[in-house]
Amino acid sequence: KIIILDFGSQTTQLIGRRVRELDTFCEILPYNKFPKDDDSVIGVILSGSPYSVHDPEAFKVDLSQFVGKIPVLGICYGAQFISHSCGGKVEKADSREYGRANLQAFDSENPLFKGFTENSQVWMSHGDTITAIPSDCKVIASTADVKYAAYASTSNPVWAVQFHPEVFHSLQGKQLLQNFVVDICGSRQEWSPASFVESTVAELKAQLGDDRVILGLSGGVDSSVCAVLLNKAIGKNLTCIFVDHGMLRKNEFTQVMKDYECLGLNVIGVDASEKFFKDLEGVTDPEQKRKIIGRDFVEVFNAEAKKITDAKWLAQGTIYPDRIESLNITGKVIKSHHNVGGLPEEMHLQLCEPLKWLFKDEVRRAGYQLEMPERLIKRHPFPGPGLAVRILGDITREKVRILQDADDIYISNMQKYICEDGERLYDKIWQAGTVLLSTVRSVGVMGDERTYEHPVALRAVTSTDAMTADWAHLPYDFMAKVSNEIINKVRGVNRVCYDISSKPPATIEWE
Numbered sequence: 240k241i242i243i244l245d246f247g248s249q250t251t252q253l254i255g256r257r258v259r260e261l262d263t264f265c266e267i268l269p270y271n272k273f274p275k276d277d278d279s280v281i282g283v284i285l286s287g288s289p290y291s292v293h294d295p296e297a298f299k300v301d302l303s304q305f306v307g308k309i310p311v312l313g314i315c316y317g318a319q320f321i322s323h324s325c326g327g328k329v330e331k332a333d334s335r336e337y338g339r340a341n342l343q344a345f346d347s348e349n350p351l352f353k354g355f356t357e358n359s360q361v362w363m364s365h366g367d368t369i370t371a372i373p374s375d376c377k378v379i380a381s382t383a384d385v386k387y388a389a390y391a392s393t394s395n396p397v398w399a400v401q402f403h404p405e406v407f408h409s410l411q412g413k414q415l416l417q418n419f420v421v422d423i424c425g426s427r428q429e430w431s432p433a434s435f436v437e438s439t440v441a442e443l444k445a446q447l448g449d450d451r452v453i454l455g456l457s458g459g460v461d462s463s464v465c466a467v468l469l470n471k472a473i474g475k476n477l478t479c480i481f482v483d484h485g486m487l488r489k490n491e492f493t494q495v496m497k498d499y500e501c502l503g504l505n506v507i508g509v510d511a512s513e514k515f516f517k518d519l520e521g522v523t524d525p526e527q528k529r530k531i532i533g534r535d536f537v538e539v540f541n542a543e544a545k546k547i548t549d550a551k552w553l554a555q556g557t558i559y560p561d562r563i564e565s566l567n568i569t570g571k572v573i574k575s576h577h578n579v580g581g582l583p584e585e586m587h588l589q590l591c592e593p594l595k596w597l598f599k600d601e602v603r604r605a606g607y608q609l610e611m612p613e614r615l616i617k618r619h620p621f622p623g624p625g626l627a628v629r630i631l632g633d634i635t636r637e638k639v640r641i642l643q644d645a646d647d648i649y650i651s652n653m654q655k656y657i658c659e660d661g662e663r664l665y666d667k668i669w670q671a672g673t674v675l676l677s678t679v680r681s682v683g684v685m686g687d688e689r690t691y692e693h694p695v696a697l698r699a700v701t702s703t704d705a706m707t708a709d710w711a712h713l714p715y716d717f718m719a720k721v722s723n724e725i726i727n728k729v730r731g732v733n734r735v736c737y738d739i740s741s742k743p744p745a746t747i748e749w750e
């Protein structure tokens with residue numbers, strides 16, 4: 240495997256995904272957690288960082304742990320750190336170097352640049368610049384503004400690039416990572432959905448034997464793929480619990496239950512909406528709402544789980560991005576997320592997380608491998624607290640009904656809309672949903688009548704992991720149709736707006 244040491248850059252996860260796309264297993268670890276004595280590590284990549292190497296709080300790593308032992312690739316801060324630590328020099332650049340640049344001179348003999356073409360476009364984003372490289376290193380690429388765009392050691396297998404090969408705008412970045420991971424580190428490229436499914440089913444059989452397992456299903460792709468994998472491994476010994484808190488999408492509970500039955504899963508559906516609505520009555524604070532839903536969810540789930548008295552395991556669809564130990568540079572909690580939290584302690588259940596090494600796109604590929612219906616695989620992510628975080632202020636059944644109706648019009652039109660390239664609009668979007676601005680009223684006119692009702696905001700973003708997101712440029716004809724239909728058909732709504740905020744600084748959900 241490849242180890243990616245994280246120095247806090249926003250693109251660290253992207254490096255991980257690029258390596259996985261090369262059918263190579265990798266782990267992202269905090270900069271100071273390089274594993275000792277692990278023979279399966281074939282190479283290490285040092286990520287970028289929000290810090291300068293000169294910052295007193297800058298993250299530092301002991302390079303002797305791996306330099307000279309396995310191939311090393313430093314990216315951006317990683318490149319600066321290697322230079323700074325080994326006798327080179329890093330200084331503040333006159334201006335921040337940000338955006339596209341072209342590799343004007345590169346060493347085509349160097350294995351890192353195999354297959355590169357002249358003037359290859361790369362993406363720069365750095366405030367410091369390398370002004371001298373260590374004495375045992377040679378420059379292997381430059382751009383018009385950056386002399387040391389890439390350098391390599393002549394005594395050790397160490398490469399360093401100032402640009403970001405992991406981002407889309409570095410057009411041959413994938414080639415560079417392939418050169419490093421496959422040619423230089425010698426990856427055998429054996430990590431694939433088929434091999435994942437096969438080995439995971441075998442491991443689950445060995446791990447679980449004849450034990451009974453409980454799994455919380457949410458209708459989302461992660462828990463669904465998790466369930467199908469487990470079903471394949473242990474069949475009837477798997478019991479799934481699907482809690483309806485009353486704030487799911489319109490008809491979602493019944494539809495998803497049907498899908499699960501078709502997949503042969505043993506699912507207990509629990510309608511607990513009464514309890515959730517009662518406990519949420521009059522609560523307006525977003526964090527408070529989340530806390531109540533999280534707590535109720537655990538209560539309902541545990542009460543159901545306890546009925547399965549001989550269960551030994553609790554399975555969860557946790558995926559890799561949920562677990563990557565974040566460096567948490569600001570130290571602030573932005574939102575408290577909840578999934579299935581808190582094991583029922585007295586049951587002494589052990590945790591089973593078969594998807595814990597996968598990125599979202601890999602979960603989807605595993606879903607295809609398992610021949611699951613596309614509906615389940617391509618479903619947009621949906622927050623655990625459901626529509627509660629899309630209704631401003633307090634929650635009532637009536638507000639949920641309004642939002643479900645508006646949301647259903649928006650999403651079903653998005654699923655029907657085919658773009659010029661033949662792809663469904665829905666499949667181009669990471670996540671879409673409607674928000675009921677129930678603390679706001681606006682004046683409208685309907686026939687001869689004056690209305691005074693709530694606006695609905697449409698949200699649609701593109702993203703790869705929900706850490707960052709851009710608002711989607713939806714086609715105007717699509718927006719016009721959705722707006723018309725919502726205002727004409729959904730009682731209680733007289734205005735439709737489109738949210739054009741990206742993350743950061745906005746978040747995907749409104750609460």
Ligand code: XMP
Nearest residue numbers: 575576577620621622623624705746747748
């Ligand atoms: P934000 O709003 O933080 O959301 O940009 C990022 C992603 O997380 C989802 N989300 C949640 N998922 N429990 C979840 O399981 C939660 O409490 C929760 N809150 C937000 C959100 O839909 C988006 O995909």
